[in-house]
Amino acid sequence: MSVKWEKQEGNVGTLTFEITQEQIKSGMDRAFKKVRKTLNVPGFRKGKVPRQIFNQRFGEEALYQDALDILLPEVYPQAVEEAGIDPVDTPQVNIESMEPGENWVLTAEITVKPEVKLGDYKGLEVAKQDGELKDEEVEEELKSMQERQADLVVKDDGEAAVKGDTVVLDFEGFKDGEPFEGGKAENYSLELGSGQFIPGFEEKLEGVKAGEEKELELTFPEEYHAEDLAGQAVVFKVNVHEIKTKEVPELDDELAKDIDSEVETVAELKEKVTKRLKEAKEDAASQAKQDEVIQKAVENAEVDIPHAMIHHEADHLMSHFAQDLQAQGLTPELYYQFTGQTAEGMHDQFEKDAEKRVKMNLVLEAIADAEKIEPTEEAIDEEVSELAEKYGMEKDAVRKALGDLSELKADLKIRKAIDLLVESAVEK
Numbered sequence: 001m002s003v004k005w006e007k008q009e010g011n012v013g014t015l016t017f018e019i020t021q022e023q024i025k026s027g028m029d030r031a032f033k034k035v036r037k038t039l040n041v042p043g044f045r046k047g048k049v050p051r052q053i054f055n056q057r058f059g060e061e062a063l064y065q066d067a068l069d070i071l072l073p074e075v076y077p078q079a080v081e082e083a084g085i086d087p088v089d090t091p092q093v094n095i096e097s098m099e100p101g102e103n104w105v106l107t108a109e110i111t112v113k114p115e116v117k118l119g120d121y122k123g124l125e126v127a128k129q130d131g132e133l134k135d136e137e138v139e140e141e142l143k144s145m146q147e148r149q150a151d152l153v154v155k156d157d158g159e160a161a162v163k164g165d166t167v168v169l170d171f172e173g174f175k176d177g178e179p180f181e182g183g184k185a186e187n188y189s190l191e192l193g194s195g196q197f198i199p200g201f202e203e204k205l206e207g208v209k210a211g212e213e214k215e216l217e218l219t220f221p222e223e224y225h226a227e228d229l230a231g232q233a234v235v236f237k238v239n240v241h242e243i244k245t246k247e248v249p250e251l252d253d254e255l256a257k258d259i260d261s262e263v264e265t266v267a268e269l270k271e272k273v274t275k276r277l278k279e280a281k282e283d284a285a286s287q288a289k290q291d292e293v294i295q296k297a298v299e300n301a302e303v304d305i306p307h308a309m310i311h312h313e314a315d316h317l318m319s320h321f322a323q324d325l326q327a328q329g330l331t332p333e334l335y336y337q338f339t340g341q342t343a344e345g346m347h348d349q350f351e352k353d354a355e356k357r358v359k360m361n362l363v364l365e366a367i368a369d370a371e372k373i374e375p376t377e378e379a380i381d382e383e384v385s386e387l388a389e390k391y392g393m394e395k396d397a398v399r400k401a402l403g404d405l406s407e408l409k410a411d412l413k414i415r416k417a418i419d420l421l422v423e424s425a426v427e428k
Contacts, residue, residue, distance in 0.1 A: 002016075002017065002018040002103070003015070003016070003017045003018075003079045003082045003083050004016040004017075004083075005083040005084075005085055010304060010306070011088075011111055011112050011113070011114045011304060011306045012109065012110070012111050012112075012306075013085070013109075013110055013112060014107055014108070014109060014110070015079060015080070015083055015085070015091075015107065015108045015110050016096070016105065016106070016107050017075065017076075017079035017083075017105075017106060017107075017108075018103040018104065018105050018106075019068075019071055019075050019103060019104040019106070020103055021101075021102075021103060023071055023074075023075065024067065024071070024103075024104060026071075027067035027068070027070045027071040028060070028063050028067045030067070030070050031063040031066035031067040031069075031070055032051055032054065032063055034066060034070075035054075035062075035063065035066060036048075036049055036054070039054070041053065041054075041057065060100070061100070064098055068095075068098075068104070072093065072106075076091070076093070076108065079108075080110075085110065085112045086112055086113040087110045087111065087112055087113075088111055088112060088113050088306055088308055088309050088312070089110075089111040089306070089308035089309075089312075091108040091109060091110045092108065092109040093106055093107070093108045094106065094107050094108070094109075111306045111308050112306075113309075113362075114303050114304050114305060114306060114362065115303070116301055116302070116303045116362050116363055116365075116366035117301060117302040117303065118300070118301050118363070118366055118367065118370060119297075119299075119300025119301050119302070120297075120300050121297040121300065121301075121363075121367055121421060122420075122421075122424045123424050123425070123426055124293050124296045124297065124300075124421070124424070124425050124426070125425070125426050125427075125428050126289055126292045126293050126296070126425045126426070126427055126428070127288075127292065127427070127428065128427040128428060129285035129286075129288050129289050129427070130285065131281055131282045131284075131285035131286075132281075133274065133277055133278045133281050137277060137281075138270065138273060138274050138277060141273055141277060142251065142269070142270060142273060145259050145269075145273075146248055146249070146251045146255065146259075147246065147248050149248070149249055149255060149258060149259065150246040150247055150248045150249065151246070151247045151249075152166055152244040152245070152246060152247075153244060153245060153247045154242050154243070154244055155210070155242075155243045155244065155245050157209070157210055157211070158209060159209065159243065160206075160207045160208065160209055160243075161192060161205060161206060161207065161208050161209070161240075161243045162192070162206060162207075162245075163192050163193040163206060164191070164192065164193055164245070164246065165191070165192055165243055165244060165245050165246075166189050166190065166191045166192075166243070166244040166245075167189075167190050167192060167205055167208065167240055167242075167243055167244075168187060168188070168189050168190075168240070168241045168242045168243070168244070169187075169188055169190065169205075169238050169239060169240045169241060170185065170186045170187065170188070170238070170239040170241070171183075171184065171185060171188065171236050171237065171238045171239070172184040172236065172237050173234050173235070173236045174234060174235045174236075174237070175229070175232055175233075175234045180228070180229065180234070182226070183234070183236070187241065189244075190202065190205070192205055192206055198218060198220055198221060198224070199218075199221065200216070200218045200219075201216060201218060201236065204216045204218075205238070205240075208238075208240050208243075209240065209243070210240055210241065210242045210243055211240065211241075212240045213237070213238065213239050213240070214237075214238045214240070215235055215236070215237055215238070216235065216236040216238060217233070217234075217235055218233075218234055218235075218236060219231065219232065219233050219234070220232050220234065225338070225339050225340045226340070227340060251266060252266060253265045253266055256268070256269040260272065289422060289425065289427070290418060290421075290422050293421045293422055293425045294360060294364070294418065294421060297363060297364075297367065297421055298356075298359055298360050298363045301359075301363045301366070303359060303362055303363070305355065305358055305359060305362070309358050310351055310354045310355045310358055311351070311354075313354035313355075313357055313358050314347055314350040314351040314354040315347075316354075317350040317353065317354055317357075318343075318346065318347060318350055321346070321350070361414070364414045364417045364418065365410075365413070365414065365417075367417040367420070367421070368413040368414060368416065368417040371417065371420060373413050373416045373417055373420070374409075374413070375409050375412035375413060375416065379412055380405060380408065380409065380412065381395075383408060383412060384398050384399055384402075384408075
């Protein structure tokens with residue numbers, strides 16, 4: 001195949017390639033078989049017109065476009081591979097020549113994967129992370145677990161509400177003297193300090209008593225999702241029914257068993273909590289070190305990222321976001337309605353994160369290539385085994401589902417590159 005690649009400014013270039021006479025013949029034959037099924041020619045049954053009659057009646061050129069549609073998905077990838085380029089977007093294909101008896105000549109305007117100019121990535125200085133678990137952190141977690149077992153008991157009449165108490169109340173909101181939609185509820189249980197309501201609402205309820213009626217003068221935040229209320233002054237009329245406070249039980253062996261059915265004593269609970277927190281803190285320290293060293297390596301590199309790559313990554317993030325919403329029983333349309341967002345606005349927000357992710361992946365891939373990192377067969381087999389165990393599948397089925405394993409190998413290369421960065425980093 002005759003292939004010519006001409007790089008232009010930035011990450012765009014022109015790929016010129018030919019479709020040979022042999023390929024054209026094959027494409028024309030397949031195109032005729034496809035077209036003949038729909039033809040009605042006098043004197044012939046539908047779908048039975050001979051090729052010679054078709055050519056006389058319609059001309060062989062009538063098959064060119066169908067043949068090209070058949071051949072292009074086969075020929076284009078071959079041309080790309082021969083040119084040694086890595087397209088990142090759908091090309092714009094143009095026909096340069098389709099003369100009878102000659103090779104067809106086509107050009108494709110292609111955006112390709114950018115080159116990365118690496119900066120320093122080995123021996124980078126990172127902050128020393130504190131992975132040591134302190135005794136007070138264990139005690140705080142035990143106290144939190146203890147408080148989650150607390151019962152709510154009604155305070156005596158005359159006792160004022162304080163932060164942490166739950167106030168049972170009716171309320172209704174008014175703007176310019178008129179009630180507004182969504183601003184009313186009855187027998188609502190609100191924990192003061194939980195941050196459920198707009199700023200000032202919960203704070204102004206501190207000190208109220210059961211049976212008290214109160215008016216709260218407040219202003220909605222400027223960024224509030226309902227445009228008709230954003231930044232607006234309102235009044236909430238509140239009627240307090242009762243005030244409940246938390247009654248925290250003593251942390252003894254019985255409570256320990258209520259908290260965790262796998263333990264018998266407070267000592268066992270403390271041991272289990274200590275182990276969990278220690279592992280979590282060590283993991284967090286390790287992740288923080290990894291994040292910092294990757295960020296520095298990325299900052300030290302130079303790369304001109306095509307917008308197509310950012311756009312595609314934002315599409316990917318949007319798709320994951322929609323899946324997460326679906327898992328919560330929401331559709332994107334409902335989410336946009338509740339938040340006042342639009343699909344276009346969300347996509348623009350995702351593009352900011354997408355650009356960072358694309359650059360990070362490009363830099364890590366470049367480091368893996370610079371260090372000639374290739375996953376071993378043992379590492380690939382181990383990864384396949386882990387996936388098989390995770391999804392309850394046979395290893396052969398996993399390999400078949402993964403196809404040529406290119407994505408798996410690319411992922412392993414990236415992980416190895418990250419390991420190299422972390423292992424060479426210097427903590428200061």
